[in-house]
Amino acid sequence: xxxxxxxxxxxxxxxxxxxxxxxxxxxxxxxxxxxxxxxxxxxxxxxxxxxxxxxxxxxxxxxxxxxxxxxxxxxxxxxxxxxxxxxxxxxxxxxxxxxxxxxxxxxxxxxxxxxxxxxxxxxxxxxxxxxxxxxxxxxxxxxxxxxxxxxxxxxxxxxxxxxxxxxxxxxxxxxxxxxxxxxxxxxxxxxxxxxxxxxxxx
Numbered sequence: 497x498x499x500x501x502x503x504x505x506x507x508x509x510x511x512x513x514x515x516x517x518x519x520x521x522x523x524x525x526x527x528x529x530x531x532x533x534x535x536x537x538x539x540x541x542x543x544x545x546x547x548x549x550x551x552x553x554x555x556x557x558x559x560x561x562x563x564x565x566x567x568x569x570x571x572x573x574x575x576x577x578x579x580x581x582x583x584x585x586x587x588x589x590x591x592x593x594x595x596x597x598x599x600x601x602x603x604x605x606x607x608x609x610x611x612x613x614x615x616x617x618x619x620x621x622x623x624x625x626x627x628x629x630x631x632x633x634x635x636x637x638x639x640x641x642x643x644x645x646x647x648x649x650x651x652x653x654x655x656x657x658x659x660x661x662x663x664x665x666x667x668x669x670x671x672x673x674x675x676x677x678x679x680x681x682x683x684x685x686x687x688x689x690x691x692x693x694x695x696x697x698x
Contacts, residue, residue, distance in 0.1 A: 498522055503538055506530070511587070515541065532630040534587070542631040550622035552634040553598045554585040556682050557610055557641040558692060565660045566686055567641045568669070568679070569605060572655035581659070581669050582676040585634065594620075598637040606658045607646025612639035615696045625678075636678070638693055663687055 498521045506514040515538075517529040534551045535541045542548060557567040570579050586601030588594050595612050602610035615638055622633035645658040661669065666683050669675060675683070686692045 498527065500543060503541065503544070505538060517543070532632075534630075534632055536590075542633075548622050548624075548633055550588055550594050550635045551632045552585055552587045553594050553601060554583050554634050554636050554678060555598050555602050555610060556583055556636060556638050557602065557608070558639075559608070559641045559660050563640065563692075565662050566666065566683070566692075567602075567606060567608065568659040568661050570657040570659055570673075576674070578674065579655075579657075580674040580676055581679060583679045583682070594622075594635045595637055598635075598639075602641065604649045604651075605654070605656055606641070607643065607649060608641040608658075609643045610637075610639055610641050612637050613693065613696065619696055636682075638696060 499519045500517050501519040502517075504516040504518070506516055512532055512534055515531045515533055517527075517531060519527060521527045531541075531543070533541055539545060540549075555567070559565045559567050567584060568581050569584050570581050572579050584602050584605045586597060586605065588597045592600075598612060599610045602608055620635050620637060622635050624631070624633045626632070645660065647656065647658065650656055659665070663686070666687055670680060670683060670687075685695070689695075
């Protein structure tokens with residue numbers, strides 16, 4: 497197994513930084529590897545701490561009296577130079593419970609009230625987003641959204657459209673639009689399953 501000998505911070509930004517890992521690979525040769533991380537301090541890097549603390553949350557919310565629509569956002573993302581369909585999501589603040597974060601972030605991004613459902617930890621445990629690039633992990637929180645959509649709580653830099661999509665619109669989105677991977681997988685289940693949250697009862 498590779499062994500990390502030295503970690504060199506490359507940047508000093510608020511939300512995301514680049515780190516250079518140096519060490520020996522599995523056959524004993526020197527390596528350099530660059531990692532993006534939301535860690536505030538070097539010791540918070542998951543490669544150092546060994547602790548998988550969630551950096552963010554992603555909310556999969558059903559909407560409407562029949563719970564037959566799903567809450568999506570269409571957000572402009574700078575790395576893409578374009579819009580992409582995603583679930584509402586956000587960063588967990590220091591000391592904040594990730595489920596409380598989910599309620600807060602849903603309201604900030606959509607104006608909606610989010611009510612998480614009880615789910616086994618196996619469904620909400622923090623999972624890694626792109627392990628070859630970053631140590632970021634996020635919890636998926638499931639629940640129901642109510643109220644009227646509003647964009648008045650968005651930050652200045654956020655370009656977000658709120659989408660309450662039925663199955664026909666979800667099918668169109670998957671066929672025609674750019675969609676975040678984790679969102680796309682869940683939307684496929686939304687299309688196929690009569691009860692989208694049935695798997696939470698496994």
